[in-house]
Amino acid sequence: MKKMIRYSLLLIALTFVMASCEKDDTDMDAVLAQYLVEPAAVELDFSALDEAPDVPVTDENDSAYNDYVENSPWNKVITITFGGETPMVTGTVAGVMVQAVGNHVTVVNLSGPVKFVVSGQTTDGSLKFYGDKRFQLLLDGAEISNPHGAAINNQGSKSMYVVRADGSFNALRDGADYVMVDEEDQKAALFSEGQMIFSGQGELNVYAQGRGGIRSDDYIRVRPGVKINIYSQALDGLRANDGIILDGGVINIETSGVGAKGVRSGGPMTVNGGRLIAVNNGDTRESTSDEGLADTTACAALYCDTLLVINGGTLKFKATGDGGKGINGKHHVTINGGATTVVATGTREIKKPKGVKLDGDFSMAGGYFYTYSRRSDPLDVAGRVNVAAGYRTYDTGPKVITIAY
Amino acid sequence: MGGCEGKRLITCLLVLLCAACFPTLSLADDAGLVASVEASHKFSKKLSAGLETEFRSRNNFRTADRVSIGGDVSYKVLPWLKAAVGYELLIDNNKEKLTFQDDGVTYNNWRPSYWGTRHRFNFTLTASYKIQRVELSLRERWQYTYRPAKITDNFDFDEAMWEDDEVKGKGKNVLRSRFQIEWDIPKCKFDPFASVEFHTTRELEKTRFIVGVDHTLKKKHAFKFFYRYQLTGSGSDEANIHLLGLGYTYKF
Numbered sequence: 311m312k313k314m315i316r317y318s319l320l321l322i323a324l325t326f327v328m329a330s331c332e333k334d335d336t337d338m339d340a341v342l343a344q345y346l347v348e349p350a351a352v353e354l355d356f357s358a359l360d361e362a363p364d365v366p367v368t369d370e371n372d373s374a375y376n377d378y379v380e381n382s383p384w385n386k387v388i389t390i391t392f393g394g395e396t397p398m399v400t401g402t403v404a405g406v407m408v409q410a411v412g413n414h415v416t417v418v419n420l421s422g423p424v425k426f427v428v429s430g431q432t433t434d435g436s437l438k439f440y441g442d443k444r445f446q447l448l449l450d451g452a453e454i455s456n457p458h459g460a461a462i463n464n465q466g467s468k469s470m471y472v473v474r475a476d477g478s479f480n481a482l483r484d485g486a487d488y489v490m491v492d493e494e495d496q497k498a499a500l501f502s503e504g505q506m507i508f509s510g511q512g513e514l515n516v517y518a519q520g521r522g523g524i525r526s527d528d529y530i531r532v533r534p535g536v537k538i539n540i541y542s543q544a545l546d547g548l549r550a551n552d553g554i555i556l557d558g559g560v561i562n563i564e565t566s567g568v569g570a571k572g573v574r575s576g577g578p579m580t581v582n583g584g585r586l587i588a589v590n591n592g593d594t595r596e597s598t599s600d601e602g603l604a605d606t607t608a609c610a611a612l613y614c615d616t617l618l619v620i621n622g623g624t625l626k627f628k629a630t631g632d633g634g635k636g637i638n639g640k641h642h643v644t645i646n647g648g649a650t651t652v653v654a655t656g657t658r659e660i661k662k663p664k665g666v667k668l669d670g671d672f673s674m675a676g677g678y679f680y681t682y683s684r685r686s687d688p689l690d691v692a693g694r695v696n697v698a699a700g701y702r703t704y705d706t707g708p709k710v711i712t713i714a715y
Numbered sequence: 716m717g718g719c720e721g722k723r724l725i726t727c728l729l730v731l732l733c734a735a736c737f738p739t740l741s742l743a744d745d746a747g748l749v750a751s752v753e754a755s756h757k758f759s760k761k762l763s764a765g766l767e768t769e770f771r772s773r774n775n776f777r778t779a780d781r782v783s784i785g786g787d788v789s790y791k792v793l794p795w796l797k798a799a800v801g802y803e804l805l806i807d808n809n810k811e812k813l814t815f816q817d818d819g820v821t822y823n824n825w826r827p828s829y830w831g832t833r834h835r836f837n838f839t840l841t842a843s844y845k846i847q848r849v850e851l852s853l854r855e856r857w858q859y860t861y862r863p864a865k866i867t868d869n870f871d872f873d874e875a876m877w878e879d880d881e882v883k884g885k886g887k888n889v890l891r892s893r894f895q896i897e898w899d900i901p902k903c904k905f906d907p908f909a910s911v912e913f914h915t916t917r918e919l920e921k922t923r924f925i926v927g928v929d930h931t932l933k934k935k936h937a938f939k940f941f942y943r944y945q946l947t948g949s950g951s952d953e954a955n956i957h958l959l960g961l962g963y964t965y966k967f
Contacts, residue, residue: 327750
């Protein structure tokens with residue numbers, strides 16, 4: 311009997327030992343699944359885009375009337391063809407002076423609406439416009455590289471209609487080092503003091519090494535049918551001081567400069583259609599202020615100083631560098647339609663790589679919105695988050711937020 | 716009063732004594748098992764040596780906590796004083812570590828439980844004093860435990876990725892003071908005992924209350940059954956634990 315008891319006790323002890331094979335960790339499977347989620351793919355997309363016909367505004371009272379190249383007479387035409395030691399210039403217009411030093415062409419336009427048809431290639435040339443008259447720049451197979459500055463520089467403050475001839479391929483390149491002219495700006499490979507309105511069915515590639523890709527000190531409008539690809543190793547890919555309006559077109563932007571932005575709008579930005587993809591691979595820039603204070607500037611695929619309104623179109627933003635934001639907004643963002651995908655996959659050595667960072671409110675009433683951050687908040691809104699009723703999906707996780715109507 | 720009746724009385728008294736020492740029992744306490752097997756040999760009246768292996772569980776007996784193997788050599792310096800040195804290899808199932816950010820809600824890091832080794836050396840002095848059949852003993856043990864560095868998995872929620880995390884190696888000195896009372900009941904093979912032990916570093920780390928019985932069979936086989944309540948100090952985030960103990964010693 312005693313033996314029986316002893317063996318029973320040993321057996322009980324053995325049973326306890328054998329039974330102690332369970333882990334006592336917190337069940338984190340579901341939590342980890344939320345963190346280990348892979349982001350949506352955001353890659354440059356050069357495929358054709360089916361868009362609704364681009365119908366010009368015909369109402370003269372419409373504020374956009376003057377943005378349509380069709381609403382101005384273009385019977386005054388000058389043709390500039392690069393290719394030789396100096397470009398071939400044909401056509402004369404009273405009040406318009408065209409001068410060339412090598413392939414560096416200077417146009418002074420005091421006449422009014424003039425169409426400049428530009429074609430041909432140069433590896434050391436440029437095109438600079440003076441005069442406060444609107445003009446049309448018809449790119450018809452132009453490939454201009456300027457090792458010392460902007461490829462095209464408009465110093466006038468009026469509209470520059472950048473029209474790509476149907477089926478044409480055009481390329482603009484700046485140089486790594488700009489030779490500056492006193493009291494003149496040249497902030498990008500394609501720069502304009504005045505507004506730039508892009509239209510036409512051709513293609514434009516811009517390669518920036520020294521400054522930005524395309525920049526206006528006024529505003530930029532992009533119309534349906536446009537194809538623009540911007541590759542900037544230096545500053546911002548596409549930038550406008552007074553706002554950006556995207557009505558359509560296909561825009562691919564890839565930037566890699568420290569502290570650079572894929573798209574930067576100093577004024578209100580409105581997206582009505584088209585497809586804009588901006589991939590920013592740059593890291594945070596560290597600098598020292600005049601007062602000797604350390605300062606940092608994070609990259610962003612899209613940076614808006616004021617209001618961003620998305621009514622339609624496909625927008626994809628990706629930041630992969632340290633502290634890089636998908637969207638960095640200093641004001642409100644309102645989404646009424648379209649499909650917006652934002653991804654931030656960068657490290658956070660200096661700054662936090664947030665998907666969307668807003669100083670204002672985030673409001674959504676339609677469309678699709680996806681934001682992801684691998685190492686920080688997918689959506690960091692200092693103001694209010696207003697998501698109108700009627701959504702199909704409203705998923706919030708630590709790394710991904712998806713809202714769909 | 717017969718031997719076994721006296722045994723029952725003493726056992727009840729010891730249990731009541733220890734129960735009075737447990738002011739902090741709560742439902743949040745853990746429970747586990749301590750099971751050990753030991754072989755010991757007496758080389759002379761003064762010198763003996765032993766080899767022991769032990770298993771512990773936690774999480775209400777469901778999770779292995781520790782496996783150890785060790786040996787010691789003891790020498791009776793005086794009839795009432797024994798000195799011993801020992802070494803143990805501890806293989807611990809270290810508990811998970813989950814940390815949160817300042818808001819207390821957002822996850823920060825998670826290191827799942829992992830197995831790691833430690834080396835423990837100890838030096839023990841035990842003073843005994845017998846009053847008739849009751850033996851009082853005071854054991855002072857200095858132990859040094861060294862934990863080698865170990866690379867473990869760590870999930871960084873900010874980075875949203877698994878990464879290697881080095882648990883740094885470190886040594887720790889602990890002074891263990893145990894007071895024990897044991898009753899040698901005539902004509903009874905069950906000897907009840909009770910003890911209280913304090914583990915002290917710079918502060919009191921844990922206190923152990925133990926009640927149990929020793930049972931010797933034909934001088935070669937000894938069994939120990941006990942209950943231990945381990946109370947952790949305020950500086951520790953470990954739960955208090957109830958342990959059931961079973962021990963077998965083969966003497967040769």
